[in-house]
Amino acid sequence: MSSFSGHERSDRRKDTAVLESPWLPRASCNSSCVRTDPAQVSRPTVVAVRTAARIVCALALLPAMPLLAAPLPGRSRIQRLYCRLMLRCLGVRITLSGGPIRNLRGVLVVSGHVSWVDIFIIGSVLPGSFVARADLIEWPALGVVARLLKVIPIERASLRRLPDVVRTVAGRLSTGQTVVAFPEGTTWCGVGYGRFRPAMFQGAVDAGRPVQPLRLTYHHRDGQPSTIPAFIGDDSLLASVRRVITARLTVCHVQVQSLQLPGDDRRDLMARCEAAVRGETALEAPTAHGHALVA
Template sequence: MSHPWMPASPCGDGCLTAGAPVVGRVRRAVRFAGAVSVVLLAFGVVPALFVRRFRDPLARLVFRGVLRAFGVRLVVRGEPLDGGGRGALVVNNHISWLDIVAVNAVRPMRALAKKEIAGWPVLGPLVARGGSIFLDRERLSTLPSTVADLAAALRGGSLVNVTPEGTTWCGLASGRFRPATFQAAIDAGVPVRPLALRYRMAGGRETTQPAFIGPEPLIDSLRRVAALRGLVLEVTVCGEIAPGRAADRRELAAMAEAAVQAALGNVTVPAQRRRRAAEPAGLQRA
């Protein structure tokens, strides 16, 4: 079921860059098996994950293990991503299900996620066990209580990851940052930490192959990522936006979006006009 207010992107299959190098079927199967093994191992050490001094280092190893299993090399640039004992709203442009893995591989944290993610293979159990706050996108009436839960988590000292575009884009095109969840940062009096994500192949060419766009099932996206050879995921940690710098949530969302676009090198071109998708694809999956 969908509603007119639900975020949508025009990105579809026509946005996927051609000519990406791929691995053979045996390597793809090994990657799937490796990712599943990492998740099973994570549940094997669940008791240790409840010990505070072990929790974050172990969670980081698990998420980095998932990236390695899929053959993804993580490159992190910019400032350290550390809350310093206080909460922060961590926001990023949204391209792929890999985004969630990457953010937690840099710094494990809670997330605001659509409720469907809890049922996803591999990623779902990890996100649920990480203390995610789940959003029912089909019931707009639940949004105020979700924002209140988010503010409470931030006030309690948690870093919480949010994707304010509300859906995935191909990466060469992107959507505006919607302001609703930024109200939680204002209410909690915590900073916003923008992250800029970009996917490249080993030779440096930007690629949209990891994008989770259009009507495809999650398993098809998993297979496409598992087939890629030399995928590099770049995460740039931008400077924090301190509490009180914005007059309201709309200005705060615009500031965070501008920081991400500047880190991606898109300073003068409006986000939604950088590249229009070739074929409209309706509502997106994440």
Template structure:
């Protein structure tokens, strides 16, 4: 296994409802609202790269699916750390559970997202992700890794904040898998702060894995499970930034400890 690729022991069977599904009429209304929201995003064209437009469109998709977002941001107003004039952007690192993670975080603050290449080919969301300026990477391409790290460092030096998922793949909770160190090298090279973010899902207040997108599950099946979920809430906890460091291994370990400490158990 290379420094970029990752595999998860979680399978689609890990994704389960912890609350009754919505009724068929409610589900139909959600799908209709989703189609309308995605159509509005497509109609925005190149304007989707505008920060305000991106935030509004991401939030609209979540609303269409009946998902509520709760945000805890101690001492801050966004995902990015405060930036002095001419200073670097922030490397935002989060646990990776679902395709909803990206939408949720973009609804908080539009930033540049690093995603696996397959996302760009997804129906519905793929075209929108490309228009929003998402950077796609080949997780199996070890030789491309130095180029990806250099590109990330360049974006950070320009003052742009970048969202990455260092677990490399999705798990049913943040307590699984380990953070890979490669993307942290970009923060080291750019002298950029790292902002750990914990993303958790619950249904009517009960921790839930219903949103998890795992293994070889198709996007359509995952979307249907999410759309049918009752009382689904995403909680985003934005932790204090970690100052620039010279050791990417220690930086990755610190970030993962902080994120795991902010997550409740996913299974009752």
């Protein structure tokens, strides 16, 4: 636990420093957005047993993690299966709807950004290389996953390095790799959300590759919106993980939206993808800061 706390204090100092950059996305979400599961209060014994079982199952999967990077036949299928098993261990279920998932090479996958859980959710549907904050590889547990999945690091405080990231994204798309990005650039609670940023879409335009928007929404078992998985504001990674594994059940609904052709205008492509991810809900402008887990 001390390693988590020490890292989070260091990470929070970095967040405070980079927030001085006016170009960085900021979210209005904070800890007041998070609503815990009432079952935790009413049935503490059941919660303790459930939590212990989930921890044991998740730890049992860790030795198989190197398979995510092994050049084996059917590697994508292995990655999807591993992510689905890990989600079940954490108490998260997935429902899928919308258009078919096309078996195409070199696709940029985009969605809204709520939590570290998003990585496993998308990994269970369309596994690929994530565009991630550079210091993610230093995080406990998640850092190992990030290195195995060959993340594309982005320095949040260095705007001048962004063109290099875009070129890397375009290069991987051109070679037929799937790349996953969260264009909001920071996490939101899942009820509120922010505007997309155009940078990552330039990679798709430069490579001439399509974009697959995914709409992720988290719910309780009764279908009501859930903010339990959120990783926002002053929240710590450990606290977010604890909420997820102690909750009775979290359901993530993944809606596969229409594939978007790149065109030659990144802002037009961004607008089309943002509309697909948001549906008919009005967009909100960001006003404060969240955790930019994956950019």
